[in-house]
Amino acid sequence: MISNAKSNYKMRKLKNRLFHGVILLSTLFGVIILVVLLTDILKSGLDRLSIDFLKSFPSRFPEKAGIKSALAGSLWVILLTALFAFPIGVGTAVYLEEYAKKSWFSTLLQLNISNLAGVPSIVYGLLGLSVFVRLLGFGRSILSGALTLALLILPVIIVASQEAIKSVPESLKHGAYALGASKWQVIRTIVIPTAMPGILTGTILAISRALGEAAPLIMVGAMGYVAFLPQGIVDSYTTLPIQIFNWTSRPQEAFHELASAGIIILLVLLLSVNASAILLRNKFQKRM
Amino acid sequence: MIELSKVRKTRKFKEFLIVILLKLIASISILTTIGIIFSLAQETISFFSVVSLKEFFTSTKWTPTLEPRNFGILPLLTGTMMIAVGSSIISLPLGLGSAIYLSEYAPKRARSILKPMLEILAGIPSIVYGFFALTVITPAIQKILPQTEVFNVASASIAVGIMIIPMVASLSEDAMMAIPDSIRQGAYALGSTKMEVALKVVLPGCVSSIAAAFVLAISRAIGETMIVAIAAGANSQLTLNPLKSVQTMTGFMVNISLGDIQHGSIEYKTVFAVGTLLFMITLAMNIISKIIVKRFGRYQL
Numbered sequence: 001m002i003s004n005a006k007s008n009y010k011m012r013k014l015k016n017r018l019f020h021g022v023i024l025l026s027t028l029f030g031v032i033i034l035v036v037l038l039t040d041i042l043k044s045g046l047d048r049l050s051i052d053f054l055k056s057f058p059s060r061f062p063e064k065a066g067i068k069s070a071l072a073g074s075l076w077v078i079l080l081t082a083l084f085a086f087p088i089g090v091g092t093a094v095y096l097e098e099y100a101k102k103s104w105f106s107t108l109l110q111l112n113i114s115n116l117a118g119v120p121s122i123v124y125g126l127l128g129l130s131v132f133v134r135l136l137g138f139g140r141s142i143l144s145g146a147l148t149l150a151l152l153i154l155p156v157i158i159v160a161s162q163e164a165i166k167s168v169p170e171s172l173k174h175g176a177y178a179l180g181a182s183k184w185q186v187i188r189t190i191v192i193p194t195a196m197p198g199i200l201t202g203t204i205l206a207i208s209r210a211l212g213e214a215a216p217l218i219m220v221g222a223m224g225y226v227a228f229l230p231q232g233i234v235d236s237y238t239t240l241p242i243q244i245f246n247w248t249s250r251p252q253e254a255f256h257e258l259a260s261a262g263i264i265i266l267l268v269l270l271l272s273v274n275a276s277a278i279l280l281r282n283k284f285q286k287r288m
Numbered sequence: 289m290i291e292l293s294k295v296r297k298t299r300k301f302k303e304f305l306i307v308i309l310l311k312l313i314a315s316i317s318i319l320t321t322i323g324i325i326f327s328l329a330q331e332t333i334s335f336f337s338v339v340s341l342k343e344f345f346t347s348t349k350w351t352p353t354l355e356p357r358n359f360g361i362l363p364l365l366t367g368t369m370m371i372a373v374g375s376s377i378i379s380l381p382l383g384l385g386s387a388i389y390l391s392e393y394a395p396k397r398a399r400s401i402l403k404p405m406l407e408i409l410a411g412i413p414s415i416v417y418g419f420f421a422l423t424v425i426t427p428a429i430q431k432i433l434p435q436t437e438v439f440n441v442a443s444a445s446i447a448v449g450i451m452i453i454p455m456v457a458s459l460s461e462d463a464m465m466a467i468p469d470s471i472r473q474g475a476y477a478l479g480s481t482k483m484e485v486a487l488k489v490v491l492p493g494c495v496s497s498i499a500a501a502f503v504l505a506i507s508r509a510i511g512e513t514m515i516v517a518i519a520a521g522a523n524s525q526l527t528l529n530p531l532k533s534v535q536t537m538t539g540f541m542v543n544i545s546l547g548d549i550q551h552g553s554i555e556y557k558t559v560f561a562v563g564t565l566l567f568m569i570t571l572a573m574n575i576i577s578k579i580i581v582k583r584f585g586r587y588q589l
Contacts, residue, residue: 012484013481016481016482016483019482019487022385023385023386025385027385027394027402027406030386030409030453031405037416040423091310092313092317095310095311096314099310109317112318115571115574118504118507118571118573119324119511120538120566121511121513122511123324123570126327127324129327130327130330130331130560131323154317158317182302184302212413212414214413215513215514215517218542218546219559244419245418245514245517248415248518256419256423260419263416263419266416
């Protein structure tokens, strides 16, 4: 009897250990893939990386090609996207958290936002194509692309801002009310500044998603080959992910190396955007 | 005194204006949905005035740009479903495994290293995974199975699966973290091993949230675009062979948009018709995942 229980116990312990190994491996799988992916891209792209690569336009000749126009296009699109999405996102969050009473409108709004977050990005591209490119006549411009991406990342910014606003302590607000502040004054001077670290983190994460997005921009007409710098928001453009896509779709090995180099720049850009999120957040937190 | 009431009045008016302004801003997200539905519906209706519903759903040929034109969505649909199934084989077990490890087994230090790693993995743009699929995964598959085509379902599925692992892991982990610790302690007190606690106590307690996470993950795989556009190919054939090239719904939309499609042309309408189907499928799955959570609740202990 006892020996039976003992062996049973041993079995269970063994099973547990095996299971531990299996799930540890499945966690490490992601990490290993990350390492393989990064080393592969560094290995094939690092040689192509140079100042000239940053300063040249794309070209039929791989040795002359660069990402000048893609980099400029990405910056234009991203800045404009942030400019549109940030105030709308924060405004919506403020409305939902501070003003909206439990009504059909606020329920619909909340439901709508969570559904929008699940819409594939390429469908936003179709929206942009028919509304911004055709209906409003913005054409295949930076403006159309930025507006499309702004709508795409809006749900992320709204949800993150809502969380941040929710976490502002009631006591702070009550203090301001007690001093005679109006609702908007409380929001402007207490709620938004206090929630700012969270809002910024969410916004910057959303921005970095937009920075890597290619599918909706292809739908609204970002071009694969642009040999000039955009001068304004109605110019045509290309972005880094689209330039990378263009190079990846060519069969020649040399273009794949260019794609790798482009990916390195894209990842560095994403990394610095995220690092700036952390820095900004820390700065705001200190001030509070 | 008069001054004060005047101040109050302008202040009240300002507050009123702000509420209106914020409400207008908030409506933009509803306008977005309306915009999506209208723009999809408009072109799709005009598409189906040219192509019959019967042809769209039963024909097995998809050649919308070549004469004779065929508009059978089945090849694209099977392509999409193969990617969804293939990526799920990778992402669901590995994501769930990671979640169990992170929530139940991992020591604090391991967690603090592994979690940011998964977050980095989640932050990598899909175009990068597409490149990875084409230049690393495909050659690796070809080494084992030489008959594999350059563009193939297997490679794209693996890449989509890898991309979705962090999402499955983080949603499932959140679900498991929501199980109160007292329940675990109770099971330990009865002499359970860690595995028994994880699989027989924690997991059954949050199975509905995990099921919802799985549905969301599959929906995301269906909507994934750049990986399949790069690695799965543009060959809209009806096949179930994962080593062959197929076209998915999203892949078709990207491929055709790379050329300059004219507004009002049948190609233009076709993109919207495919987009409508994609939108409906993903919307249905998102709703299903919400129903699962709502119906079956969070704790079923």
